[in-house]
Amino acid sequence: MKSVQENCSSSTASEMIDLEDQRKMSVFGRDKNVQVDWKDLTVTAEVKQANAGCCSKQTETKTILSGCTGSAKSGEIMAVMGSSGAGKSTFMNALTHRNVETLTIKGSINVAGAALKDDISKISAYIQQDDHFVGALSVREHLDFHADLRLSKESAQTRKETVDRILKIIGLDEIQNTIIGVPGLNKTISGGEMKRLSIAAEILTDPPIIFADEPTSGLDSHLALTVVKTLKALAANGTTVLCTIHQPSSEIFNEFDSLLLLTMGRTAFCGPPANASSFFAEVGAPVPANFNPADHFIREISKFKDLETGTSDRDTNETRIGQICDKYNDSKYASAMKNELIASNSGDKMKLMIKASKKFRPNPFYAFWKVLMRGMIAQYRDKTLAAIKIVQNLGVALIIGLIYLRPARPVQPYDSNDVFNSNGALFAYVCSFSFNYMFLVVFTFPRMAIILRREYYSGLYQLWTAIMADMLALVPFTILMPLLYAAITYFMVGLNPAAGSFFLQWLTLFQIAFCATGYGYLISALSPSVEAANAIASPLMLPMLIFGGFFLQSDTVPKYFIWIKYLSWFYYGSENLYSAQWENLGYCNTEFSDENTANSVVANADNAKCEEFYGAGTEYFSGDSVLKRFGYEPDNIERNIGIMFALGIGFRFIGYLILSFKYRSKA
Incomplete structure (x- = not known):
């Protein structure tokens, strides 16, 4: 059950498109007209052969993506969809150049016509599927921390105003002083609030590109719609947004400006959702009336389309899917999309943007101080x-x-x-x-x-x-x-x-x-x-x-x-x-025997004291005898x-x- 705060903040977030502050999202006046293109993108990985022994090093090449071509335009939000194993995560990793050490990537990935590779992280934000925070911080403190590091070259007043603006736009201003919490250990803010907080931290620098991995995962339909509307609002301000998404509702699906369908590592469609409906009608799979188009598309490109009837034929389905992909590649929709790709260039615009992004890099010692202060809060705020x-x-x-x-x-x-x-x-x-x-x-x-x-x-x-x-x-x-x-x-x-x-x-x-x-x-x-x-x-x-x-x-x-x-x-x-x-302290040997008498310090006063307390014949030993034992x-x-x-x-x-x-x- 959602809290009253969540209901309030969700309502606020649902109205974000109408906020006056939405027109001020470009905090630093960036030219965010950035288009992301990929052409003939092929990704392979070396995997161990299925029949190889436990100690065998025999591998085989597995193709994860094959000849994918497409484009995500500035000011639009693109949904990357496909069934499990379609290659969505690999596609996002290839574009963001993350988790690619074991992969071989061929083809081109360009941003405004320039091949960036690692540099793409300097002008983009990546919203991960799982939300992880330092739970001892409040919502405001989390954003202040990121603002202090991402905007360290700006004045304190500018950073504060930026955080205030983002809190309002994302709909978290009413819970800004609430402790985030740690799931499973103590009370936390809701899942929708966590997801929007993840987005808020990433958009502090107003990045031209946002990649989001399953941003609606684990959320109910209302919160999922709230998150997608947040991303939609950012796209409306000129940001290029790409997000993988799993089983969106029809209401959420209608928020997307473009659609990329992946199946078996190939492109089944790339373009506006309305064109997708037309294309599937042309290949003999029209969207049924009163049916969620997203569910229909995923069903049509799934290798196990008829599994529930018990008549699934995987080979037949794979052949059918291959035909859909081939028909798309030969269609007018693919031709129109390819014509919109930006020709490769020297990347002067990107060089300027990357250079400008350096002003957001904090001084190492300033960063150390901020991380130390956060660590102190994490160590000592939780009184329990x-x-x-x-x-x-x-x-x-x-x-x-x-x-x-x-x-x-x-x-x-x-x-x-x-x-x-x-x-x-x-x-x-x-x-x-x-x-x-x-x-x-x-x-x-x-x-x-x-x-x-x-x-x-x-x-x-x-x-x-x-x-x-x-x-x-x-x-x-x-x-x-x-x-x-x-x-x-x-x-x-x-x-x-x-x-x-x-x-x-x-x-x-x-x-x-x-x-x-x-x-x-x-x-x-x-x-x-x-x-x-x-x-x-x-x-x-x-x-x-x-x-x-x-x-x-x-x-x-x-x-x-x-x-x-x-x-x-x-x-x-x-x-x-x-x-x-024991260096300057001795003891009375109450278990004294004739051996090791050399360890005894002959001091009449000490021996007398030992005999006084422990009886005749008890001798005083120096602490050195104890140390020598060890x-x-x-x-x-x-x-x-x-x-x-x-x-x-x-x-x-x-x-x-x-x-x-x-x-x-x-x-």
Whole structure:
């Protein structure tokens, strides 16, 4: 059920054509008389042979589009239609030059007579089928973010006026302060509002060309009509609009100025919808009275036309479809369309438009600041999520504190049990921090992949901008939480009371969190999905844990695994935590035997205190004896601090290189 807001905004959007502001859509006075032509467009792909074995590299060439010719004119909205597998997505990818790395494209694709290829993205907008947003932002904040980056060279007042105008034109002004939300996690704006918000972000720069992939997907008939009317209004202002669409209602179909029918990778028709009805009548398939023309056309060019009757003959249908395509190619409609193609030229007009588009490219550091601010909002605006993170960390601190609770005994020295428990608490610090902070970020890049891919390929920012901003947005949390964690556990466990020891342990906990999040980012960059990240995170963490010095003494690590030891922040973090605890602190050996007497520090006062509390014969041992059991050296503290910072940065840098490789081209 739609909300009252949705009803209001939908009504507003339905009347957009009549808005006075519609005549002001060309915000920057662009000459938008841009025609998109494609001639003899053929697209093939190498696919694995169906009968090839699992390890075979034998491939065959599959033709996806074959000899397609057509044109989309300025000021018109074209519907690209066809049954599943007709080649619609490949056609849009070829025109926009996206997802074409595995494809071989032949023929010509021209914009105003110029072949642009990758440069087409600089003068066009691509509205994707799925709507993805940073859910913590409001509708206004989302558009402000895009306006700040896409129009960064304009004044703040111009950007504000542009956003105000777009909000009104798209019909979102009444919900501009509403939080977008995340589907499945919290309350969101409606599907129609999300789709119009996607359109709004793309038209901020008033692009001459708009490509829309299934803009009505998942919407009811009313919202779908609202979205198509939005695109129609943009086309009426001179924009060239192409959109793939699936099963439009007759009312929606009547909004289109031109139609492209694809079937089996071939063109069945390209031209005005009225001419399509005439053409199909000429080939013996007239549109029945009171019947949706769109449904009829799709039915006629479907390979499985009679499937519901049980008499489908695929070969016969393919032959019939081939005849329709052949008749179209020989028809007066195809000839008229070919005569309207613009002859190839030097592209001077396009060069000027591409040059003009550079004024919309933001300064990298300005973009970094804006992405960082958005990341801070995403991290901390959701009070429920922030509370969960805080409770999780402080809850673990309380649990560890209660497990290893040592009542305050300022005079009584440590005994052997205190040593064992304190060591266990310290390693629990390392483990809990490492796993908590790794899983805090390990799903980051799989979750943000779609948004990152779209915004990066649209030229909003450079890749390092988004990665650095997301990482820095978490820094306040990784500084504050270790301090609170240490403050809770330090006194509950009864650790070394020296102030220097406390601050060294806080610094070490921060560095452990820094390394763990860096390692999490690396795993996140490696992972293609959230499920994959979840599956590999723990196994990849296990070696770091084993070589931390608690389960395997550091100086006994096999040579062939020594490199893992030096990559393990568990090792460096444990060494610093244990050194902070035991460097200037000893204990009374209540389990004393005749062995290792050399570790005993003969100090009558200390021995006397041990005997006072724990009985005769109890001797005082220095903390060095504890450190030697694990192969730790207090002299390594400064070295470890430097190495842990280097590891945290190194893990992040490797993650950046992995993402750079993944995003090396428009895949």
